[in-house]
Amino acid sequence: xxxxxxxxxxxxxxxxxxxxxxxxxxxxxxxxxxSGHIQLIHEAHKVSDTVxxxxxxxxxxxxxxxxxxxxxxxxxxxxEKLTAAGCHILFAPNACEMYPNGTGxxxxxxxxxxxxxLCGASRPGHFTGVTTVVTKLFxxxxxxxxxxxxxxxxxxxxxxxxxxxxxxxxxxIGVPTVRADSGLALSSRNGYLSETERAAAPALYKTLVxxxxxxESGNKDFDTLCHQGKQTLSKAGFKPDYLNVRRQSDxxxxxxxxxxxxxxxxxxxxxxxxxxxxxxxxxx
Ligand SMILES: Nc1ncnc2c1ncn2[C@@H]1O[C@H](COP(=O)(O)OP(=O)(O)OP(=O)(O)O)[C@@H](O)[C@H]1O
Ligand SMILES: CC(C)(CO)[C@@H](O)C(=O)[O-]
Ligand code: BAL
Numbered sequence: 001x002x003x004x005x006x007x008x009x010x011x012x013x014x015x016x017x018x019x020x021x022x023x024x025x026x027x028x029x030x031x032x033x034x035s036g037h038i039q040l041i042h043e044a045h046k047v048s049d050t051v052x053x054x055x056x057x058x059x060x061x062x063x064x065x066x067x068x069x070x071x072x073x074x075x076x077x078x079x080e081k082l083t084a085a086g087c088h089i090l091f092a093p094n095a096c097e098m099y100p101n102g103t104g105x106x107x108x109x110x111x112x113x114x115x116x117x118l119c120g121a122s123r124p125g126h127f128t129g130v131t132t133v134v135t136k137l138f139x140x141x142x143x144x145x146x147x148x149x150x151x152x153x154x155x156x157x158x159x160x161x162x163x164x165x166x167x168x169x170x171x172x173i174g175v176p177t178v179r180a181d182s183g184l185a186l187s188s189r190n191g192y193l194s195e196t197e198r199a200a201a202p203a204l205y206k207t208l209v210x211x212x213x214x215x216e217s218g219n220k221d222f223d224t225l226c227h228q229g230k231q232t233l234s235k236a237g238f239k240p241d242y243l244n245v246r247r248q249s250d251x252x253x254x255x256x257x258x259x260x261x262x263x264x265x266x267x268x269x270x271x272x273x274x275x276x277x278x279x280x281x282x283x284x
Contacts, residue, residue, distance in 0.1 A: 001083045003090045007140050010091050014141065016034045016050070023047040026143035028134060030091075031055035032072040032188040033081045038179040039086040040147045041240055043175050047145050053082055053138055054091040060103045062128030067271075071133045072191055091141070098136060111165070116252055118264055119153050119275065130155060131148070131162050140167060146170050151177040151185050153262060153277040157251060160233050179205065185276045192272035201269050203236035207243075208263050208278045215245070215263075216282065220256045229265075238267040259283070 004010045014024060025048025038099045039051075044051045055078055062068035075092060082090055094261045099106055108128050114120075115127035138146065148156045163172050177185050184190065184203035193201060207229045214225055222245040230240040246253060248260040262279040 001079070001090055003079060003092060005092055005094065007097060010089070010140060014050075014197055017050050017258065018142070018154065023145070024048055024141065024143045025051050026137070026146045027051070027053045027087075027139045028137050028148075028170050029053060029055055030057045030188065031078050032191065032205075033078045033102045034178075034186045034188065035263055036149055036151065036186040038085045039157075039178050039272065040149060040175050041082065041087050044145070044147050044175065044206060045086060047171075047173065048143075051086070052089045052141055052143065053087050053090060054093075054141070056091075056098060056133070058098075058129060059095055059097070059214065060106065060132055061126050063123055063125065067189075067192075068125070070192075072188055074200065076078065085105060091137075096211075098133065103129075106132060108132050109162065110161050111254055114158050117251065118156070118242055118244065118246075119266060127155070127158055130160060134159055135162070135166075135168075136277065138170060143170055143218070145167070145173060147173045147175055149177060150174045150279065151187065153279065159251060168175050174279050182211060185274075187274060189272045189274060193269060194235040197237070197272070198238045202277050203233060204265060204274055205237065205278075206237075206264060207232050208276060211243075211245070211263050212278050212280055215261065216280075222254055233265075233267050238269055241266040241268065241273065243267075259280075 027044050029037050036081055057071050059068055098266045103106055109131040110128045111131050120127050130244035160172050179185055181204035184202045211225050211229050229243050233240045243265040245263050247258050247260045254261050259282040264277040266275045
């Protein structure tokens, strides 16, 4: 695997690959890689010839009181994991390379509506930071395909809309969430959990499963189910941020007749803000 830090060098390298007719698959990450990220690399292999992964802890998507400084940076072990997974190119720019004039004057890409709710409501400006950096990365890499995890369901929906609205000629692929045996979704932020918190954290997924089962059994009182789910999370030691049943298509509140649903939650366990979701179809 080649490790590249500069945009110019990456462009030169990839333009040769494109001239050779190779299809480029791209996996953007913030590093501290786990099996969820590696699954994205494996899926990228299936649809492309050259697999590019980026590692960039993007300052533009962190709020002023969030964990930008403490976010785990583990480039050496990440490089080893990517090499073992057969990734061809790691692009690891620094903040000056991505934002030579700083983030304050950076042109922004904003996906209205979808980006304002759920995580967008709790983390103002977060998705503008995500869509801006993903646009820049797409323009740098110019991939045929880009792969994102379904764990970040809202992010995936926003990136799909951005790519469609801005006519980006890139296939966006969503990859199912990789979980620990306990059901806990793998996430870099699980590293913030103490042993006791880690033992309690699977309650997040368990609560989502219970709500799905209740809905599948015919309970359509989504508000009450979510209210009870938040109480369950609190009892398990979480501080819930949101827990909602939404339509998959536009992430608007689900109505009784909707059949493609997603239950989304964000909750704090100690200092870690964890997110998870379950998407499912109802047969009426
Ligand atoms: N458990 C997982 N299964 C599948 N994909 C995942 C998983 N966790 C993260 N991803 C995907 O990996 C990509 C990079 O995510 P990121 O580097 O932020 O990792 P993360 O573990 O989600 O970290 P964070 O704790 O910041 O949310 C995103 O597309 C994300 O959806
Ligand atoms: C897509 C992404 C790499 C953009 O910084 C980030 O939001 C993430 O890791 O999900
Ligand atoms: N995986 C989403 C990146 C973030 O929380 O900033």
